[in-house]
Amino acid sequence: MTVTYTAHDSSDATPLIGDLGRLYAVVYAEPPYNEGLADTIRFMDGLYTEIERPGFTLITATDQGELVGAAYGWTMPAGKWWSRADTDPPAEVLTADKLAIMEWLVAPNRRGEGIGAELMRRLLTGRAERYATLASNPKAPARRMYARAGWRQVGKSHMPDGTPMDLLLLALPVR
Secondary structure, eight states: OOEEEEEEOTTTOGGGHHHHHHHHHHHHTSTTTOOOHHHHHHHHHHHHHHHTSTTOEEEEEEETTEEEEEEEEEEEOTTOOOTTOSSOOOHHHHTSOEEEEEEEEEOGGGTTSSHHHHHHHHHHTTOSOSEEEEEEOTTSHHHHHHHHTTOEEEEEEEOTTOOEEEEEEEEOOOO
16 A cells, blocks of 8 residues: 655645545544534535635645545744633744644544654644644543654643643744
């Protein structure tokens, strides 16, 4: 099996929304998320807006035409932070542009092959932002992976449904 990685921006990501929705549905049906069809539809509807955000980048991983992984984010501008955060990040983070990573998905049957690590490496490489940030469910297995990869917690927030989230930060190499 050969995995092909492709970078997309706002000019060519829209046709991938259906495949991204199918992958999202499989990944987020698992505990601790236990999401259903309504959540997947909300995700897909939101993608149309996210694709248009400045700095939007999507990295896809395909194997024989099948989407097996994806990661995407966009530029969170200086002065902005997560809307439901319990606290602001350190001043040097708040005053800098940040890469807000919104999703990092790998098909359950393809985990452990390094696909997720390669997706993230490609998403983070060459970014103009000084930091990357993401929100992670503290009960998710991925949360431990983030810690091992050097992400540090700088706050907490809650999803609209009340799900607690850890706000994580990673310093990026200066370009």
